[in-house]
Amino acid sequence: xxxxxxxxxxxxxxxxxxxxxxxxxxxxxxxxxxxxxxxxxxxxxxxxxxxxxxxxxxxxxxxxxxxxxxxxxxxxxxxxxxxxxxxxxxxxxxxxxxxxxxxxxxxxxxxxxxxxxxxxxxxxxxxxxxxxxxxxxxxxxxxxxxxxxxxxxxxxxxxxxxxxxxxxxxxxxxxxxxxxxxxxxxxxxxxxxxxxxxxxxxxxxxxxxxxxxxxxxxxxxxxxxxxxxxxxxxxxxxxxxxxxxxxxxxxxxxxxxxxxxxxxxxxxxxxxxxxxxxxxxxxxxxxxxxxxxxxxxxxxxxxxxxxxxxxxxxxxxxxxxxxxxxxxxxxxxxxxxxxxxxxxxxxxxxxxxxxxxxxxxxxxxxxx
Numbered sequence: 001x002x003x004x005x006x007x008x009x010x011x012x013x014x015x016x017x018x019x020x021x022x023x024x025x026x027x028x029x030x031x032x033x034x035x036x037x038x039x040x041x042x043x044x045x046x047x048x049x050x051x052x053x054x055x056x057x058x059x060x061x062x063x064x065x066x067x068x069x070x071x072x073x074x075x076x077x078x079x080x081x082x083x084x085x086x087x088x089x090x091x092x093x094x095x096x097x098x099x100x101x102x103x104x105x106x107x108x109x110x111x112x113x114x115x116x117x118x119x120x121x122x123x124x125x126x127x128x129x130x131x132x133x134x135x136x137x138x139x140x141x142x143x144x145x146x147x148x149x150x151x152x153x154x155x156x157x158x159x160x161x162x163x164x165x166x167x168x169x170x171x172x173x174x175x176x177x178x179x180x181x182x183x184x185x186x187x188x189x190x191x192x193x194x195x196x197x198x199x200x201x202x203x204x205x206x207x208x209x210x211x212x213x214x215x216x217x218x219x220x221x222x223x224x225x226x227x228x229x230x231x232x233x234x235x236x237x238x239x240x241x242x243x244x245x246x247x248x249x250x251x252x253x254x255x256x257x258x259x260x261x262x263x264x265x266x267x268x269x270x271x272x273x274x275x276x277x278x279x280x281x282x283x284x285x286x287x288x289x290x291x292x293x294x295x296x297x298x299x300x301x302x303x304x305x306x307x308x309x310x311x312x313x314x315x316x317x318x319x320x321x322x323x324x325x326x327x328x329x330x331x332x333x334x335x336x337x338x339x340x341x342x343x344x345x346x347x348x349x350x351x352x353x354x355x356x357x358x359x360x361x362x363x364x365x366x367x368x
Contacts, residue, residue: 022090022179022365023040023088023090023365024090024091024092024179024180024362025038025081025084025088025091026038026039026092026357026359026360026363026364027077027091027093027171027358027361028187028355028358029057029062029067029073029077029093029167029170030309031057031062031063031064031065031215031217032057032238033054033055033354034073034076034077035053035354035355035357036052036053036054036055036081036358037052037355037361037362038050038086038362039337039359039363039366042337042338043338046337047338047366048337048338049337049338049340049343049348050086050340051085051086051340051342052343052355053080053081053083054351055076055079055080056076057072057073057076059253061073061076064096064098064216064217065099067166067167067170070166070169070170070173071173073173074169074171074172074173075173075174077170077173077174078174078175081176089175089176089177090176090177090179091171091176091177091178091180092181092182092187092361092362092365093168093170093171093178093180094181094183094184094357094361095163095164095182095183095184096184097183097184097185097233099160099163100157100158100159101127101128101129101157101159102157102158102183103123103124103127103155103156105119105120105123105153105156106145106148106151106152106153107152107154109152116139120137120139120154124137124156124158128158130158134160135159135160136160136161137157137158138157138158139155139156139157140154140157142154157183168181180361180364182360182364184212184357185210185228185231186360187357187358187360187361188210188212188221188307188357189210189221189226189228190360190363191333191357192208192210192223192305192331193226194333194334194336194337194359195305195331195333195336196208196226197336198329198335199302203302203303204225206303207223207229207298207300207301208222208224208302208303208304209222209223209285209288209292209303209304210222210305211285211288211304211305211306211307212307212356212357213281213306213307213308213309213311214237214238214310215238216235216237216238217233217234217235217236217237218235218236218284218285218288219231219232220233220289222292222296229296229298230295230298232291232292234284234288236280236281236284238260238308238310241260241273241277242256242257242260243256244276245259245265248272248273249265249266278315278316279323281310281316281320282322282324283323285304285320285323289301289324289326301324302326303326303329304320304321304324304326304327304328305329305331306320306328306330306353307330307356308353308356309354311331311354312351312354316330317329317330331353331356332349332352332353333355334348334352334355
């Protein structure tokens with residue numbers, strides 16, 4: 001998504017944050033697992049899903065997007081890569097949105113690159129609460145400024161250097177190389193472009209909420225005509241369901257997690273635990289939309305796309321749609337793609353909502 005090449009306090013960040021990329025694998029590191037996706041040219045302008053893997057992470061290896069155990073996460077990346085059976089060693093990775101400061105600025109059109117870099121540095125100094133030598137800074141020209149044809153809008157993104165370096169180190173522990181660093185919300189937005197054809201008129205002039213419900217966090221990114229108009233993160237996710245299973249059936253955290261994934265819970269599980277959790281999740285989505293309405297000029301959302309591990313719960317889309325009074329769909333970035341014959345379609349259908357960010361990252365190989 002970000003295609004500048006700026007790093008202050010050191011060399012140009014030429015290997016990360018760049019536009020033209022060789023074949024690569026998209027790698028999404030969440031608090032519970034590593035998701036890996038490899039896409040390829042499918043002929044006739046189509047894209048094909050070549051292979052993918054979801055590799056669990058040890059408990060607390062990643063906490064709130066921070067990599068706490070480099071070796072453990074690197075080992076999971078290596079195992080996932082081996083299971084995929086890919087020869088590609090280049091990775092596109094993503095930072096959590098919460099670790100990145102983004103700001104849109106307006107600058108005169110037609111600036112030379114060095115002039116644009118100076119302008120970005122000047123603006124960044126105002127908005128970033130760290131010394132510039134402590135951050136990786138990047139920018140992307142978005143296009144003409146809406147109300148000023150002689151200006152262009154530029155998106156600035158900055159993250160603490162150690163956050164980028166941790167993910168680069170994870171790739172190296174896995175015997176691989178990070179060549180692109182993106183932001184998870186932007187990667188999900190890229191993947192949404194594969195799904196917007198499912199909407200009436202391709203979603204044009206409609207307000208669409210991408211809601212990613214992971215293990216510990218819910219991320220909301222609201223789009224209109226492929227531009228983000230609102231982002232929010234709130235602490236809620238599948239861990240709440242695990243804890244409820246644990247409490248309700250007197251299980252250890254590991255037993256509860258295994259039971260949630262593999263089944264084998266009593267017949268009362270759905271009515272006593274799962275259904276209340278789904279209702280709570282739908283309430284959290286509705287609350288997030290209320291925050292959106294009160295803090296922007298918008299007063300409605302036309303569609304919700306649900307992604308992340310929780311989106312695989314059967315019937316969740318209907319519960320959310322009813323509570324939020326908005327059409328809700330389960331995200332499947334592969335719906336209009338070719339799929340390799342090596343991939344089991346039934347398993348892919350189950351895994352697809354959790355692979356949205358990794359798919360958006362894998363799309364970086366097709367950047368012009």
